[in-house]
Amino acid sequence: MDSDEEERIPYSLRKEWSDVTPLPQDDGPDPVVSIAYKDEFRETMDYFRAVYHSDERSARSLDLTSDAIELNPGNYTVWHFRRLVLEAVGADLHDEMDFVEHIAENNSKNYQIWHHRRWLAEKLGAEAMRRELKFTQKILALDAKNYHAWSHRQWVLQVLGGWEDELEYCQQLLEDDVYNNSAWNQRYFVITRSPLLGGLQALRESEVRYAADAIITNPENESPWRYLRGLYKGDNNSLVSNPEVSIVCVDVIKKNPIKKNPYCVFALSLLLDLLCYGFQPSDEFRRIVESLRNSDSGPSDYKLASTVCAILESVDPMRSNYWSWRKSNLPTLAC
């Protein structure tokens, strides 16, 4: 920082800026939340205010916005003005991509850079697709859950295309970290929206198997449970009638005796949903659930759903209020 400061020549001493009068911030006589700006910050912003005010859309204004953005990439007014200048001077938008990538190195969670990036990609059109997918991939390699990067990537896929390798990309990320819920979300996005795959109906069976495998390997991982449930969003009848779903629940419960392992919460929770949507449990099914009851779970109930709630209340104390609420709101027809 110090060496930077030494090299930097103040705007007030630069010949090319001598015709501009800096415009100080109008903070009033008694400012509040008053930031003790460093000289460089204050001066840069004073010159920015001057060109913004006079609406000077020039090459030097572009350079000035670069400086201002380096100092505070969260200033949306500067970014907004920069776009106006870029258009006015007919700047090379590929250079602009480089600039955004440079700023993103330290600020990948800032709304403005991603909005700017979207604007750029929109202008460049289809040719930007590969670069955008690569760029988001680079950011996601550093932080696989970066919310903005995922949003941008989804936008690119929908507007510019590039779906071909997306499922494989999700697959790779899930192999790296099967707990990465953002990758599961992206998988759902691809399954439901990719124009190349045939849609959710066509893929549901294989996706159920994919989620079920992930569940059996790591039953304590909530992501595939939500994914499995989500494959039947808005279609509870199919959820109830696919035996594979209830089999997953039973398998997990059988393999993870509840007293040693509270991971069954997800299995019991899905089971409860099944029962609420009209699932008819077999005798074996009832027996397995009943076997989980202990003295804390209260008396055996004629409703299996009610028993499930009672078990959940005792094995999942963080959510005991929630389970007792579920118990008191069971559909009358639930088994």
Next chain:
Amino acid sequence: MECGNSSMKKRLSITQQEQMRVEQKVFEIFKILDGVSPHTRSLMLEIWRDKHIEFLTRGLRELAPSYSVLDANRPWLCYWILHSLALLGVSIDSEFENNVVDFLGRCQDANGGYGGGPGQLPHLATTYAAVNSLITMGSERALSSINRDKMHKFLVQRKDSSGAFRMHDAGEIDVRACYTAISVASVLNILDSELVQGVGNYIISCQTYEGGIAGEPGSEAHGGYTFCGLATMILINEAHRLDLPGLIDWVAFRQGVECGFQGRTNKLVDGCYSFWQGDVLALVQRLSSIVHEQLKLAHVREAQNPAKACYVETHNSTKGDSDPCGSSHQAGELSDIGLSFLEGQAEWGPLLNSIALQQYILLCSQVLEGGFKDKPGKYRDFYHTCYCLSGLSVCQYSWSKEVNGSAPLPGAVLGPYSNLLEPIHPLFNVVLDQYYKAREFFSRSW
């Protein structure tokens, strides 16, 4: 023998490693609480009011150079600080209040809305922060400084053809923009059908397969957007269009073994979600008739249509009707929802573990030198101070059936009863008394 074992062992993923590290730190803190005397325990769980007030009031005056990165968020700094102080029962002196009103006046654009600082482009998020700050201060001068006529025009301009809102001129569209626009319009009593049109469609397109709400259609369910989306839907009287049981389930599962909330599935706990997620569960406590309807329908083979019932609990509002100046009724009715929402009764207790959440906030987020933070190992800031305190207030009143009922029982407040904070309006996140004052003011003139 180690070699054989380690090759058998499953390699922990990044998510698991990070989670384990945080759990360890949190449990270490909780372990200290276990063995101590009741007196020490009470001391450990105390809100360090004086320290917080000192940290906040200093920040309201001046901030270190490092705050330059928030130079486009100064109305937010005002709101985070003023609201935190208000929650602690502190109001600033009138001279200083005038300085804040004057400063925010300089952020107000000639054509309506507020920017991040004097002369900056007006932006929906900073507009929300400025309006909530002025309401939190609550003087005639503060409330009358808002140009509502221009504000309405500004909000209309921010509307996209889809019905959703853009943050600023040619800015990004997301659920946060929708919430801040609708919240501001509602609390200022300028909400009308023009502003509402299409917003509900956008929000429901953002509810994900997990149950929570994302920032944009297709993105991942997220605590901040879930609050924004649900609050918006309530304010425009369309909450019944969301899958509420699914939403409640997702939020309930976000409270983890650390006792605090995470923002997304398999992410780390963070104090600010005490409000974003916790308040969602407080909001649904007052949507019981809609939720019941949806739960009943769940069993009916293939719900043909979402529940029809859409009114919040009360229809016999008395406060909203008295309008001596005869306001424009068109605008009035939609803006009344924020008020009538408060008149409903909570039919259930909290669906979160309120005591556990208070424990996380007080022991893991509270900084003894003043302020609150995300989690152990992080630094305090005004944002987390605001949302940890807001979450704490939500917890303390989570057993209260009525918003204006008697004070919470001691059992609802973790730590000494002097920890009790001011209650908030759960849709706008301003202190309740100040909300009523503003409501009264803005229904008088339009």
